[in-house]
Amino acid sequence: MVDLSDIRDAAARLQGTIAATPLERSRALSGGPVGSVYLKCENLQRTGSFKIRGALNRISRLSDSERGAGVVAASAGNHAQGVALASALEGTAATIFMPEGAALPKIAATESYGAEVKIAGSNVDEAMAAAKDFADTTSAMLIPPFDNHDIVAGQGTVGLEILDQLPTTSTIVVSLGGGGLLAGIACAVKSLAAEHGRTIRVVGVQAEAAAAWPASLETGRPVALAGMDTMADGIAVGRPGDIPFELIRRLVDDVVTVSEEALSSALLLLHERAKLTVEPAGAAAAAAVMERPRDVAGSNGSAGGDTVAVVSGGNIDPLLMLRLLRHGLSAAxxxxxxxxxxxxxxxxxxxxxxxxxxxxxxxxxxxxxxxxxxxxxxxxxxxxxxxxxxxxxxxxxxxxxxxxxxxxxxxxxxxxx
The missing domain is CATH 3.30.70.260 (ACT domain)
Structure with a gap:
């Protein structure tokens, strides 16, 4: 199980390489039960998302022989770029399997960091199967997107930064796919809050059209979805990760879902009012603040505390951006x-x-x-x-x-x- 010491160790490894991303107040989202709302801008992180944190923490801990064999991963975008850059920084070769139909800008960005991209399968699950086969035949180290101790610890450094930047934080809202980011943040902030005798509410957000977590939490174990259909491909994960699941089940206060209309409206608001380029998955936390403020605030709402919405990524194909902005205009x-x-x-x-x-x-x-x-x-x-x-x-x-x-x-x- 990941603990606060693991996350602090990860922060020490990442220091000087990973940017402490800005925390900006959003007047447009502030007010009502959520109080003052701040945006943790991980879309401004290197490679455009939080994924570099976990990838670099994992790869930096490999032995010399493991580095010599290289690493392999499967992803449609953000994890691919995180692993590619982390590998370049650590001096190891990276092979990334991406599914057919992956956005061309994401493929190009992954290759620009020095990784070799191989197209395999029609979705991420099929690309992952190809990556596992590659790892078995070449001895390359598989770097999973979320279900790994070092990955979760690396993502948890976002939580350390939030409390360092805004000690008065009372609620943190986080997009939720496989669970690595939410689990890491929850572990960091819940542990720090307990050290200071206070409580911090942590809420996960899923797209309602790709929501594996509510049923999984109710059942008490990860349950796979039969299918998904959401614009938020970055959090469209069919089955929660085993390692994140235990942390989230124990530490996270609530998991809420948001509509496709809310996602596109949030993307539009962040573009217009916050001047941020954000992908749909990255806008999920802001969408929950807009669509479900009372559920987000919970009992913290009456205190009028500070709420932080994590903007988890900004890697979006410009053509998709045009379509989603148009959808957002319609939804608004x-x-x-x-x-x-x-x-x-x-x-x-x-x-x-x-x-x-x-x-x-x-x-x-x-x-x-x-x-x-x-x-x-x-x-x-x-x-x-x-x-x-x-x-x-x-x-x-x-x-x-x-x-x-x-x-x-x-x-x-x-x-x-």
């Missing part, structure tokens, strides 16, 4: 998809556009459709994608279109309207 009520039926005669479209202009909407896309099952003989359908100022503005615009005599349909994805 600032991007609206409408279908409006209008009479098929000159000036009808101009009349609809006048209504939209009068209510300060910005048209992003428009198409004119003359055929359809629901259209009358003298009707046309206008498909509109418009930019608004938020959910209240959306409702005002839709009401105005209806009041002008038009039949309007709002696409199902725009739930806030």
């Amino acid at each position: 009520g600032r991007y609206l998809h409408l279908t409006v039926r209008i009479p098929d005669h000159p000036g009808a479209l101009a009349g609809l556009l006048e209504v939209l202009a009068a209510h300060d909407t910005n048209i992003l896309e428009i198409s004119h459709v003359r055929t359809g099952r629901r259209l009358g003989a003298h009707e046309v359908s206008v498909d509109l994608q418009v930019e608004t100022r938020g959910a209240d503005h959306c409702r005002t615009v839709i009401a105005a279109i209806g009041a002008a005599g038009y039949a309007v349909h709002v696409e199902e994805g725009d739930r806030e309207v």
Whole structure:
């Protein structure tokens, strides 16, 4: 079992190589039961995530003969880059197995740190199987992403930094996949809090579409999911790790889940208000603060203490970023998809556009459709994608279109309207 002395030893090994990432107050997230909210910006860490901490702690402890045989890992992105850089720093060769469809920027970044990338399998589980086969045939040391004593201890150094930077912390919110980061942070802060006779609440956050932990904790052992479907691929882990599980079961106060809409809304808020580039998994803690503040705060809410949301990573494909920002705009009520039926005669479209202009909407896309099952003989359908100022503005615009005599349909994805 990992303890505070292991984490302190890891911090000593990492000192001078791993950055102490900033802790920044977020006015946009602060208030209500969560009190003042601070962002622990691990997206600004070397390689763009916390993963370098555990990887470097593990590889730095290898013997000379183990280093000579090299290391191997499997990952779709963040762990791959962490292992690649840690190996370069420690002077050992690294082979990284990545699944088909892994983001090209993540492959390129991993190779830029000096690792050899091999594409294997259609998902991380299949890539891991290939990595294990490689380890068996070459004697390379397998560096797991979370289920390892040294990995958990390395990730726990984030907790030491948080309490050093903000001693008044009362709640820490952490994204949760395999469990290495949450287990390490919980071990560090719970132990330090006990030394000073105080309590700190620790909350894990999963995407509700990839949530293996609630059922596992209820059952009392790691339980594998049958399937997952979330934008937060960095925390889409089908089965909790055995080593993290015992720590999390014993130390973590609560595990909550967040919707896909909350993830994209948090990503948008962090981009706009905090000026941070964040991947969906990295935004999970902020999403929980936004969507479930009372659950996050728990009994600490009445004390109005300081809450820290760990922004765990920022490695995101620019093309995916564009899609997710668009999804976030829709989830925040600032991007609206409408279908409006209008009479098929000159000036009808101009009349609809006048209504939209009068209510300060910005048209992003428009198409004119003359055929359809629901259209009358003298009707046309206008498909509109418009930019608004938020959910209240959306409702005002839709009401105005209806009041002008038009039949309007709002696409199902725009739930806030």
